[in-house]
Amino acid sequence: MKASIICIGNRFVAGDEAGLLVFDRLQNRPEIPEGITVIEGGLAGLNLLSLLETGGRVVFVDAVKGFKGSSGVVIVEHEEILGSTSQLHFDHGAGLPYLLAVLPRVCDGELPEEIMLVGLEGECTSEMIEHAADISLTVAAHGLKGLT
Amino acid sequence: MVKTAKGINIPLNRAEGDLEIRVEVNNGVVTESWSSGTMFRGFEAMMQGRGALDGLVITPRVCGICSLTHLTAAVEALDAITGIKPPDNARRLRNLALMVETIQSDIRQAVLMFMADFANQNRYHDHPLSEEACNRYSPLTGRAAIEVIRESKRLLQVVAIIGGQWPHTSFMVPGGVTSIPEISKILQCRIIIDRFRTWYERSILGCPIERWQQIESEEDLHGWLLEKESHRESEVGFFLRFARQANLDTFGRGPNRYLSFGNFPLPVETDVQGHDGRMNRAGYASATDVSSFDPEKVTEDLSHSWYEQGSAPAHPFSGRTKPYASGQSGELYSWIKAPRYNGEVVETGPLAEMIIDGNPLFIDMIKQNGPNILVRELARLVRPAHLLQPMSIWVNELLNKREESFYHSVTTIPDGEGAGLIQAARGALGHWLKVEDEKIVHYQIITPSAWNGSPRDASGARGAWEEALIGTPIRDIKNPVEAGHVVRSFDPCLVCAVHCLQKGSSQGILKMGLNR
Numbered sequence: 001m002k003a004s005i006i007c008i009g010n011r012f013v014a015g016d017e018a019g020l021l022v023f024d025r026l027q028n029r030p031e032i033p034e035g036i037t038v039i040e041g042g043l044a045g046l047n048l049l050s051l052l053e054t055g056g057r058v059v060f061v062d063a064v065k066g067f068k069g070s071s072g073v074v075i076v077e078h079e080e081i082l083g084s085t086s087q088l089h090f091d092h093g094a095g096l097p098y099l100l101a102v103l104p105r106v107c108d109g110e111l112p113e114e115i116m117l118v119g120l121e122g123e124c125t126s127e128m129i130e131h132a133a134d135i136s137l138t139v140a141a142h143g144l145k146g147l148t
Numbered sequence: 149m150v151k152t153a154k155g156i157n158i159p160l161n162r163a164e165g166d167l168e169i170r171v172e173v174n175n176g177v178v179t180e181s182w183s184s185g186t187m188f189r190g191f192e193a194m195m196q197g198r199g200a201l202d203g204l205v206i207t208p209r210v211c212g213i214c215s216l217t218h219l220t221a222a223v224e225a226l227d228a229i230t231g232i233k234p235p236d237n238a239r240r241l242r243n244l245a246l247m248v249e250t251i252q253s254d255i256r257q258a259v260l261m262f263m264a265d266f267a268n269q270n271r272y273h274d275h276p277l278s279e280e281a282c283n284r285y286s287p288l289t290g291r292a293a294i295e296v297i298r299e300s301k302r303l304l305q306v307v308a309i310i311g312g313q314w315p316h317t318s319f320m321v322p323g324g325v326t327s328i329p330e331i332s333k334i335l336q337c338r339i340i341i342d343r344f345r346t347w348y349e350r351s352i353l354g355c356p357i358e359r360w361q362q363i364e365s366e367e368d369l370h371g372w373l374l375e376k377e378s379h380r381e382s383e384v385g386f387f388l389r390f391a392r393q394a395n396l397d398t399f400g401r402g403p404n405r406y407l408s409f410g411n412f413p414l415p416v417e418t419d420v421q422g423h424d425g426r427m428n429r430a431g432y433a434s435a436t437d438v439s440s441f442d443p444e445k446v447t448e449d450l451s452h453s454w455y456e457q458g459s460a461p462a463h464p465f466s467g468r469t470k471p472y473a474s475g476q477s478g479e480l481y482s483w484i485k486a487p488r489y490n491g492e493v494v495e496t497g498p499l500a501e502m503i504i505d506g507n508p509l510f511i512d513m514i515k516q517n518g519p520n521i522l523v524r525e526l527a528r529l530v531r532p533a534h535l536l537q538p539m540s541i542w543v544n545e546l547l548n549k550r551e552e553s554f555y556h557s558v559t560t561i562p563d564g565e566g567a568g569l570i571q572a573a574r575g576a577l578g579h580w581l582k583v584e585d586e587k588i589v590h591y592q593i594i595t596p597s598a599w600n601g602s603p604r605d606a607s608g609a610r611g612a613w614e615e616a617l618i619g620t621p622i623r624d625i626k627n628p629v630e631a632g633h634v635v636r637s638f639d640p641c642l643v644c645a646v647h648c649l650q651k652g653s654s655q656g657i658l659k660m661g662l663n664r
Contacts (some may be wrong), residue, residue: 010209011209012189012191012194012209012210040315040316041315042209042315042316043209043211043215044215044315044316045213046256046297046301047301047304047314047315048315049297049301050301050304050305050308050314051314101288102288102294102297105288105294105297105298106294106297106298106301108298108301108302
């Protein structure tokens with residue numbers, strides 16, 4: 001199954017740059033497996049919709065808060081992303097839950113077969129970014145089954 | 149008996165997390181207000197010492213909504229330093245991309261952010277159009293809300309085609325653009341724009357653009373509304389009917405002075421009309437009295453901002469951005485500086501563009517009633533009607549002149565200073581840049597929301613939306629939708645910053661009461 005790894009966040013705001021640090025790390029990998037595309041989603045928010053209309057597996061990578069008791073990498077599944085906030089309305093900071101909530105209503109192509117988030121919680125050490133990059137590639141290639 | 153609200157904090161939904169509006173309410177009316185940007189961003193300091201071209205990559209990442217807008221201002225500042233004018237085809241492509249970004253922002257802001265408040269049942273349950281407003285604008289289920297997301301997404305494909313990368317394209321460079329689109333791609337852009345126009349005319353205007361442009365006065369507008377059911381049922385028609393019955397034409401005045409940097413530099417050979425080399429005129433207006441724009445009259449006042457204080461307001465070419473949040477407790481209350489034009493508070497945005505461009509409808513509306521929420525938001529909702537026709541012209545010109553140049557060679561960036569002054573979706577945006585030895589030695593950015601959402605200046609004059617809030621009636625202090633309407637009519641954009649997934653994420657706060 002083809003897959004996209006979409007790294008989101010703001011590299012100019014401490015605490016929100018985790019996804020893009022993973023993007024940078026993936027860019028430096030000598031080889032990304034065939035069928036996996038790595039995308040700098042940045043702050044595009046709702047403008048990422050067009051990247052979610054070609055089926056396959058979509059793995060977001062972003063900073064998270066409140067999902068782990070301590071620092072680390074966490075996998076957040078589609079339903080849990082949607083349920084993480086009750087604020088499902090549009091604003092200039094409209095986040096992932098809004099994007100995914102609106103997607104089925106406006107999709108012009110094929111919805112992704114699987115959507116998940118690799119979340120980085122707390123202070124991002126180099127090891128944690130490397131770990132998140134590894135996990136992102138694994139779940140992009142094999143889905144959650146790849147982690148067992 | 150005077151009744152004063154005290155210390156009540158109320159969530160202002162869909163405001164930015166780093167914007168705090170604080171107001172005093174007496175007898176149900178706002179009598180004082182303070183607007184505070186609560187996040188220091190510091191891009192200006194971040195740019196110093198970097199390569200001269202780095203602004204093309206970094207500043208589009210300042211904002212997720214106005215990415216191309218910052219790219220445009222950055223490249224125009226560099227164009228000014230090199231002194232090399234981009235070829236006509238580069239102008240066309242740059243303008244097209246910026247127009248697409250402006251249109252998607254306009255319709256999303258109007259329907260998803262502003263008119264979403266019409267579906268606020270706590271406030272408008274007794275409004276005669278309440279049920280229909282919910283059908284149109286409820287988040288995720290509203291008919292218009294979903295249509296706007298779908299159509300704006302489709303329109304944005306034009307940027308992906310022109311820019312060759314999505315998101316975060318940096319296709320504009322000093323001297324022109326980085327690639328030449330194939331004929332098939334230009335044709336694809338034309339189809340997308342034509343389809344969008346068909347939808348915009350049917351759903352937003354309810355009439356052809358040509359019919360809308362015949363409206364030259366309040367009286368004409370009233371006649372247009374009565375003329376056809378399609379006019380009344382369009383988003384513009386519904387907005388007018390709902391807003392008038394909600395009295396949104398009676399408050400939210402603001403300074404009644406306007407600023408536009410002008411926009412969309414015209415190709416040398418084009419059928420698009422403009423003024424002084426730009427499609428949208430640069431200017432300043434006091435009410436509807438328009439005069440020319442002098443960039444030397446732009447200054448930044450720091451007297452109420454958390455920055456190291458200087459002796460006097462400075463022009464952005466010599467301004468400083470040194471954060472200093474200690475002392476003077478209460479007097480300093482924002483990370484936003486206070487931009488002023490000739491020392492005056494001004495409003496910028498679509499309404500300013502309409503007035504300065506001499507649009508007869510908006511000039512008549514200001515003359516009849518002065519500025520208010522309705523006229524400010526209407527200007528945004530109908531601005532695409534003024535952009536879609538030039539877009540079609542430029543796409544056709546690209547098809548006919550594709551063999552001509554898209555780039556004039558720029559090998560080095562010489563020492564010098566230049567400004568990129570354009571109109572973003574929210575108003576006047578400026579990048580002021582100095583380069584030495586191919587390094588950035590000075591970078592200042594003034595955003596539209598800095599103009600509109602500034603704190604007070606040394607004279608004590610309130611910022612534009614601080615001023616607009618004065619006199620706002622608040623029916624229910626626990627649900628101050630009216631204050632939200634005022635601020636949102638300026639389309640505040642202060643962050644596009646922290647947006648990580650957070651369980652139970654926080655909201656912007658509208659503080660009401662005496663305590664700042």
